[in-house]
Amino acid sequence: MxxxxxxxxxxxxxxxxxxxxxxxxxxxxxxxxxxxxxxxxxxxxxxxxxxxxxxxxxxxxxxxxxxxxxxxxxxxxxxxxxxxxxxxxxxxxxxxxxxxxxxxxxxxxxxxxxxxxxxxxxxxxxxxxxxxxxxxxxxxxxxxxxxxxxxxxxxxxxxxxxxxxxxxxxxxxxxxNMTSVLWSKLLLNLNNPINALSGIGLKDQLSQRAYRLCLAALQREALAVLGSAGIPIQKMTAVPATWMPALLSLPDFVFKRFAQSMLAIDPVARSSMWEDLERGRKTEVEWLNGEVIRLGENYGLSAPANERVRQLIQQAERGGRRDYKGDELLKLISA
CATH class of the missing domain: 3.40.50.720 (NAD(P)-binding Rossmann-like Domain)
Incomplete structure (x- = not known):
């Protein structure tokens, strides 16, 4: 049966x-x-x-x-x-x-x-x-x-x-060790709000350095928090998680050459958070960026970039912007 x-x-x-x-x-x-x-x-x-x-x-x-x-x-x-x-x-x-x-x-x-x-x-x-x-x-x-x-x-x-x-x-x-796996996946999912705020497809978004620098900032904060918490990170891509922020920060022509697997994405693909906003639903930002912020607080660490992204998504849930250019978004996250 x-x-x-x-x-x-x-x-x-x-x-x-x-x-x-x-x-x-x-x-x-x-x-x-x-x-x-x-x-x-x-x-x-x-x-x-x-x-x-x-x-x-x-x-x-x-x-x-x-x-x-x-x-x-x-x-x-x-x-x-x-x-x-x-x-x-x-x-x-x-x-x-x-x-x-x-x-x-x-x-x-x-x-x-x-x-x-x-x-x-x-x-x-x-x-x-x-x-x-x-x-x-x-x-x-x-x-x-x-x-x-x-x-x-x-x-x-x-x-x-x-x-x-x-x-x-x-x-x-x-x-x-699913705790490690779930946190490792969360590191990748930190791109969900960046994609949702960009208003463009995942492949297009990840092909632009300014958006990748936004993701790198979120991941650096998360990696620092996870290191303090003693949570090991699984290798879920061709590149170890600890190398990812540096890879994301490379110029576009270099990134496209060395990170081809990251761009093996269907042009129509979008993040689930983009889809939630498109359909007028509440997002999972509290269970992504919010988790980084709360874990950091337990160890006396702040995560200002993740906090700013959480605020921008909450504004988008209330009808705010979700068509930021990469340089615009990076400036807001870095402020």
Whole structure:
């Protein structure tokens, strides 16, 4: 019998992951907002990536729900909601899921698994993360425009899921130190607000030195904080994390020569924070830059660049600018 998987929060990441698992033979159900449920009911679910994957699941073969009660029989529940919704979702899950169900967090930020575990003390809760970007298109289409893997805490369930990801070619790994992995991913995700404030595609943004200098400033502060906290950093790109600020600071022609893998991005790719602002949703800036700021405070360190970016994103959430040129943004962050 196929593994029964429930996707809680079927937005861009949830729909992509759920469809990839279904390709491998998992019996996948999706909990989604009514808007998404209506779209896939009409058009089905299509996933694609920059490597050439293009797979469509017809509406008749999809199970989308708007009531969390539909997750009661799931053996594995994968949570992909925004970090700000984790606590409420955890409380709802505690009322309905099977006592033996395993819960996995595939979310941005570093503390979501702990929030889920607190609400579900008798369940196994596994931390996880996704290193690639997924952009929601039209007619139920979700496109992975950047490279990266799914990483889940080492466990028997993670090994079982690995087999289901093979059909879609989705890179998959397990790891036994997810705290380190999640903070390492957060370092990369510090580009999310820079991209959101630029108003342009990821590839275009990362090709311009002024925007990269903004990201380098955020990463330098984060690396200093993580060093004080004694949190080791995983190598998640071709370049070690500690070298990244220096690489980002190189002139454009040098960067493009030595960092080709970083620019192996679909031109349409945008950050999830850009998508949140585009759709009028609250962003996850508190669970990205805010985490750096709060951890720094614990060790007597300030993170002024991250604080300024947090303020600019909060202004954008209220309708403020999100079309800054690179030099403009760098000046604001450096002030």
């Amino acid at each position: 196929a593994l029964r998987i429930g996707i809680i929060g079927a937005g861009s990441i949830g729909c992509y992951v759920g469809a990839a698992l279904a390709m491998g033979g998992a019996e996948t159900s999706f909990l989604a907002r009514e808007r998404i449920a209506n779209i896939v009911a009409e058009h089905g679910l299509r996933i694609s990536d920059f490597r050439g994957l293009d797979h469509h699941i017809a509406p008749a073969h999809l199970c989308f729900f708007t009531d969390i009660g539909a997750m009661a029989d799931r053996e594995c529940v994968i949570v992909t909601v925004k970090s700000g919704d984790t606590e409420a979702v955890a409380a709802d899950l505690a009322k309905v899921i099977d006592s033996k169900a395993i819960v996995i967090s595939l979310q941005n930020g570093v503390g979501n698994a702990a929030v889920l575990q607190k609400a579900l003390p008798n369940h196994t809760v596994l931390a996880g993360m996704i290193a690639f970007n997924v952009l929601q298109g039209e007619r139920g289409h979700f496109h992975a425009g950047t490279d990266g893997e799914v990483i889940i805490q080492e466990s028997a369930m993670a090994q079982e899921l690995a087999a289901f990801f093979l059909a879609s070619g989705t890179p998959f790994e397990t790891h036994d």
